[in-house]
Amino acid sequence: MRVEVADWACSWAVNDTNTFSFLVPAEKLNRFGITDYLTKWVFWDHPELGTFGGVITADPVSHGSRSVEIAGEGFTRLLKKRRTPRRYEQETAPPGALAIRAIRDVSGEDYTFIREWYADEDGDPIEYEWRGEDLHSVTSTFASQGNMEFDIDSDRVYQMRTRLGRDISASVQLMEYVNFALDRRARDDTTLINNRLGVSADERFTKQATGLYLDVDSIQRWGTQEDTVAYPGMATGAAILPRVRSDVLALRTPLGAISGTVLNRWGDWSSFREGDSLRFVLPTANAIVRARIMTRAYRGGVLTIAADIEEVL
Amino acid sequence: MPFTADVARTIDPQGEPEFRLNRGEGLVTQRDLADALDLLQRSIIKREPTYVTYAIGPWFRENIGASGDADYTTRQIVPTGATTFGSETRSIFASRAGRIMGGHLIPSETRTAGTATLAVLVTYADASTETILLPDCVIDGTNSAGGHHLLPNNQGIAFPAGSFLRPMIRTVSWTPTTCDMAAYLVLSFQDV
Numbered sequence: 494m495r496v497e498v499a500d501w502a503c504s505w506a507v508n509d510t511n512t513f514s515f516l517v518p519a520e521k522l523n524r525f526g527i528t529d530y531l532t533k534w535v536f537w538d539h540p541e542l543g544t545f546g547g548v549i550t551a552d553p554v555s556h557g558s559r560s561v562e563i564a565g566e567g568f569t570r571l572l573k574k575r576r577t578p579r580r581y582e583q584e585t586a587p588p589g590a591l592a593i594r595a596i597r598d599v600s601g602e603d604y605t606f607i608r609e610w611y612a613d614e615d616g617d618p619i620e621y622e623w624r625g626e627d628l629h630s631v632t633s634t635f636a637s638q639g640n641m642e643f644d645i646d647s648d649r650v651y652q653m654r655t656r657l658g659r660d661i662s663a664s665v666q667l668m669e670y671v672n673f674a675l676d677r678r679a680r681d682d683t684t685l686i687n688n689r690l691g692v693s694a695d696e697r698f699t700k701q702a703t704g705l706y707l708d709v710d711s712i713q714r715w716g717t718q719e720d721t722v723a724y725p726g727m728a729t730g731a732a733i734l735p736r737v738r739s740d741v742l743a744l745r746t747p748l749g750a751i752s753g754t755v756l757n758r759w760g761d762w763s764s765f766r767e768g769d770s771l772r773f774v775l776p777t778a779n780a781i782v783r784a785r786i787m788t789r790a791y792r793g794g795v796l797t798i799a800a801d802i803e804e805v806l
Numbered sequence: 807m808p809f810t811a812d813v814a815r816t817i818d819p820q821g822e823p824e825f826r827l828n829r830g831e832g833l834v835t836q837r838d839l840a841d842a843l844d845l846l847q848r849s850i851i852k853r854e855p856t857y858v859t860y861a862i863g864p865w866f867r868e869n870i871g872a873s874g875d876a877d878y879t880t881r882q883i884v885p886t887g888a889t890t891f892g893s894e895t896r897s898i899f900a901s902r903a904g905r906i907m908g909g910h911l912i913p914s915e916t917r918t919a920g921t922a923t924l925a926v927l928v929t930y931a932d933a934s935t936e937t938i939l940l941p942d943c944v945i946d947g948t949n950s951a952g953g954h955h956l957l958p959n960n961q962g963i964a965f966p967a968g969s970f971l972r973p974m975i976r977t978v979s980w981t982p983t984t985c986d987m988a989a990y991l992v993l994s995f996q997d998v
Contacts, residue, residue, distance in 0.1 A: 502815070502818070502819040502820050503819050504819035504820070504822040504823075506822060506826070509822075509826075512817045512818075512819045512822065513817070513819060514815050514816065514817045514818065514819060550817075551816045551817065553816050562815060562816055564815065564816045564817040565817070566817075630840075630844060634844055677824075677827060679827045679830060679831055681831055681832075683830070683831060683832045684830070749830070750826070750827050750830045752823045752824060752826070752827050787826055788822045788823045788826045789823075790819050790820045790821075790822045790823050791819070791820075792819065792820040795820075797820060797823045798823055799822070799823035799824070799826040799827055801830070
């Protein structure tokens with residue numbers, strides 16, 4: 494059913510909930526013959542932004558303006574309020590494999606409306622006990638433990654990958670004053686770490702294996718920034734140390750994030766999606782960076798993005 | 807005229823990019839806290855499984871040390887009639903995998919010299935055998951009245967499902983050789 498609506502707004506995000514919202518005059522809804530919109534699906538097409546698909550989760554009515562707001566989430570909503578099995582045993586497997594297992598088990602009980610599911614099944618195994626928890630909560634746990642990303646697109650295809658999106662910084666550039674208007678560059682030392690002690694999360698304190706890595710250049714520039722992190726699923730120093738090292742290398746420089754508006758000057762909106770890494774030229778910030786688009790938000794002909802800086806070029 | 811309405815949105819997609827930056831600057835949402843608590847509960851705090859531990863026995867052996875230094879097998883009391891009893895060399899069968907946590911040695915006479923140490927004869931499903939010594943369950947100069955030892959929970963000696971178990975008593979220069987001994991095994995199984 495095609496509906497003309499007003500003030501469509503939507504957002505796509507990496508490892509987060511896609512959202513949408515639009516308005517409809519209240520009297521117009523009655524003509525559709527449907528009075529209950531909750532849990533119904535919405536699709537919206539844009540020639541350059543792509544398709545948005547989601548589930549209606551709210552339809553509040555504003556009496557003063559006689560309008561109805563139809564709002565909801567992307568198709569990761571299909572993972573919510575579905576119960577995983579209860580089993581009195583622990584299972585050890587890569588997070589992607591566990592996620593596929595969860596979806597398959599839940600789909601066996603009742604159709605989830607997820608058409609296909611794919612996952613990267615590499616990476617360090619994690620241990621999990623099935624306790625009948627929410628499928629979305631379980632999937633989020635697997636993703637965070639395994640440093641992976643998941644999403645369900647408008648075609649209702651589920652993916653859990655080491656990384657969603659691609660590095661297209663060699664071919665796509667957003668330049669301030671040309672096709673990008675910088676709103677804010679946020680940078681602080683919240684995530685800056687150059688001296689990390691990794692400990693085994695699965696052992697008691699007196700038996701914990703440890704791994705320590707420090708970055709001398711970062712310490713020299715920013716001072717010592719230390720922390721201690723427990724790593725689940727790693728019982729030996731030989732397993733912990735490479736992971737600590739890769740984490741410190743990623744955190745040793747405060748990179749920050751940027752937000753701003755992308756102008757659709759030459760169809761630029763079609764050249765990237767959330768998860769892609771682009772090259773940004775930012776004279777205001779005196780920087781050229783490679784940043785990864787983490788969120789796209791559209792409303793009223795304006796596309797706003799938030800991107801995590803991966804490297805200062 | 808296009809429809810417009812100035813209403814506060816229940817869901818504001820346009821605020822997502824700024825919200826993302828705020829999270830990068832340290833904003834923690836309720837969802838983040840819930841995920842962190844879930845991760846903590848599931849993997850960081852490893853739950854110890856419940857074990858069922860119990861002592862099995864007794865097995866008996868008469869005249870320990872009478873045949874010199876050796877591993878003396880033990881026997882269980884079995885009825886030979888309505889009111890008579892004998893003894894046979896018998897092992898217990900473990901249908902599930904478990905751990906040997908220790909045991910007890912109870913002598914009928916006080917030690918005068920040497921040592922008597924509890925061991926366990928394990929017969930595996932393929933009929934191979936292994937004698938596992940429990941060196942801390944010993945009657946010696948320090949523990950002359952009896953032997954008793956329990957290993958910590960996660961250090962028990964594992965045996966597979968389908969094993970047969972029977973205590974043995976290993977003597978070294980043990981006297982008195984008229985001493986009879988009773989032996990118990992302490993076994994542990996993970997609760998289902």
